[in-house]
Amino acid sequence: xxxxxxxxxxxxxxxxxxxxxxxxxxxxxxxxxxxxxxxxxxxxxxxxxxxxxxxxxxxxxxxxxxxxxxxxxxxxxxxxxxxxxxxxxxxxxxxxxxxxxxxxxxxxxxxxxxxxxxxxxxxxxxxxxxxxxxxxxxxxxxxxxxxxxxxxxxxxxxxxxxxxxxxxxxxxxxxxxxxxxxxxxxxxxxxxxxxxxxxxxxxxxxxxxxxxxxxxxxxxxxxxxxxxxxxxxxxxxxxxxxxxxxxxxxxxxxxxxxxxxxxxxxxxxxxxxxxxxxxxxxxxxxxxxxxxxxxxxxxxxxxxxxxxxxxxxxxxxxxxxxxxxxxxxxxxxxxxxxxxxxxxxxxxxxxxxxxxxxxxxxxxxxxxxxxxxxxxxxxxxxxxxxxxxxxxxxxxxxxxxxxxxxxxxxxxxxxxxxxxxxxxxxxxxxxxxxxxxxxxxxxxxxxxxxxxxxxxxxxxxxxxxxxxxxxx
Ligand code: NAD
Numbered sequence: 001x002x003x004x005x006x007x008x009x010x011x012x013x014x015x016x017x018x019x020x021x022x023x024x025x026x027x028x029x030x031x032x033x034x035x036x037x038x039x040x041x042x043x044x045x046x047x048x049x050x051x052x053x054x055x056x057x058x059x060x061x062x063x064x065x066x067x068x069x070x071x072x073x074x075x076x077x078x079x080x081x082x083x084x085x086x087x088x089x090x091x092x093x094x095x096x097x098x099x100x101x102x103x104x105x106x107x108x109x110x111x112x113x114x115x116x117x118x119x120x121x122x123x124x125x126x127x128x129x130x131x132x133x134x135x136x137x138x139x140x141x142x143x144x145x146x147x148x149x150x151x152x153x154x155x156x157x158x159x160x161x162x163x164x165x166x167x168x169x170x171x172x173x174x175x176x177x178x179x180x181x182x183x184x185x186x187x188x189x190x191x192x193x194x195x196x197x198x199x200x201x202x203x204x205x206x207x208x209x210x211x212x213x214x215x216x217x218x219x220x221x222x223x224x225x226x227x228x229x230x231x232x233x234x235x236x237x238x239x240x241x242x243x244x245x246x247x248x249x250x251x252x253x254x255x256x257x258x259x260x261x262x263x264x265x266x267x268x269x270x271x272x273x274x275x276x277x278x279x280x281x282x283x284x285x286x287x288x289x290x291x292x293x294x295x296x297x298x299x300x301x302x303x304x305x306x307x308x309x310x311x312x313x314x315x316x317x318x319x320x321x322x323x324x325x326x327x328x329x330x331x332x333x334x335x336x337x338x339x340x341x342x343x344x345x346x347x348x349x350x351x352x353x354x355x356x357x358x359x360x361x362x363x364x365x366x367x368x369x370x371x372x373x374x375x376x377x378x379x380x381x382x383x384x385x386x387x388x389x390x391x392x393x394x395x396x397x398x399x400x401x402x403x404x405x406x407x408x409x410x411x412x413x414x415x416x417x418x419x420x421x422x423x424x425x426x427x428x429x430x431x432x433x434x435x436x437x438x439x440x441x442x443x444x445x446x447x448x449x450x451x452x453x454x455x456x457x458x459x460x461x462x463x464x465x466x467x468x469x470x471x472x
Pocket of ligand 1: 143144145146147148152170171172173201202203204206207208211222223224225226227228230231244245246247248278279379381407445446450451
């Protein structure tokens with residue numbers, strides 16, 4: 001049981017003014033694993049003022065100083081890696097091996113990548129009679145979700161530090177404990193007081209206070225499209241910059257010249273990572289009707305070996321949903337898939353065999369999913385794969401783009417030129433060809449309802465900068 005009874009403001013741990021607590025539930029056991037304070041509007045105000053007063057000197061800090069802190073944070077994440085992975089598994093239910101690799105490994109390398117980017121980042125350029133300079137935007141409010149909690153936090157904290165911004169972080173209420181470990185790390189690194197502040201609490205209250213606060217220059221938000229819209233509205237009165245990393249319903253197209261066995265098997269993993277609770281999950285699989293039986297056979301046999309259970313067990317691939325409400329929501333989508341006439345290939349309603357507690361669902365694969373069905377259109381955020389067939393490459397592209405979202409995508413083909421042509425036609429922020437690996441230095445972000453702005457790499461750094469033109 002982890003008890004955190006203070007929030008982090010101005011370089012100190014201080015009690016939250018409200019006195020209430022958030023209980024963090026382990027979704028595999030339904031037991032309370034920790035508590036954090038519920039911050040109030042007054043706490044947010046204090047944190048923002050601390051960030052504002054730290055901005056004057058931090059915005060003038062040297063590149064070497066920023067690199068030193070980024071590398072120190074990366075090293076400390078690495079040193080405390082096993083502890084952080086276990087905490088995240090206990091908050092989110094992520095299978096432990098995946099926690100170690102993605103939940104700890106990715107933020108560790110992202111923090112370091114920003115130190116490296118600063119080696120060669122161009123802060124100034126000459127355009128005719130103008131000197132163009134890039135400057136930190138100011139105080140950044142950061143609002144983050146639970147599904148890749150530390151990765152999403154570092155994806156904002158690292159570029160903000162690199163740019164010379166100061167910040168107030170509000171982590172999710174489902175998985176806040178890892179953010180407190182990060183605050184410990186930052187404190188131990190000796191980052192100047194007020195540069196990083198942490199206030200835990202409810203999005204509907206302190207998230208709103210951050211978004212509407214006149215002393216916040218930018219809000220960097222990751223979460224659902226509905227909450228992102230609310231943040232944009234709250235931020236509009238003060239005309240602050242808002243970057244949004246939102247939901248997805250990404251398509252994975254297997255073309256008729258692909259390595260079918262490999263593409264079909266990998267399509268399961270690219271949908272079900274982190275038990276399907278991934279914004280960039282490739283949850284719509286589009287397959288040529290000529291290869292339907294062959295692909296479904298490979299997917300069915302892959303699913304037979306797809307183990308569900310205790311996320312602390314290293315052999316387990318799929319853990320529980322993060323919360324009871326998420327379990328209910330995913331189950332309702334499975335039920336809709338069945339009632340709207342899709343064919344269940346694997347899984348279905350109910351909990352997996354042998355599971356007596358925890359917020360589990362059965363990893364489920366549907367075939368014969370049509371474009372009108374709810375499971376084709378809405379983000380499920382759970383282990384549910386929808387397979388639809390197409391007749392021509394053109395139809396596959398139309399189906400892929402027939403979505404309100406545009407976050408990620410996949411193409412499988414034996415012909416790289418053809419795969420590239422299809423990737424270029426997809427209205428989405430990322431596309432992976434033949435399973436091309438996630439790149440932490442490439443920009444990540446969405447088209448359409450999937451968001452605004454980009455995270456990671458130098459594009460992610462640019463989001464935290466203002467541009468000034470000085471004419472001579
Ligand atoms: P959520 O929108 O419920 O919560 C995200 C954060 O926003 C939390 O910290 C929450 O407290 C806060 N919040 C909620 N309402 C708010 C409001 N009105 N004003 C300000 N803050 C508010 O999302 P979630 O359930 O934590 O995460 C799942 C969603 O996040 C999915 O839709 C997923 O696709 C999306 N997501 C997107 C990305 C991306 O990079 N595009 C990454 C991860 C998750």
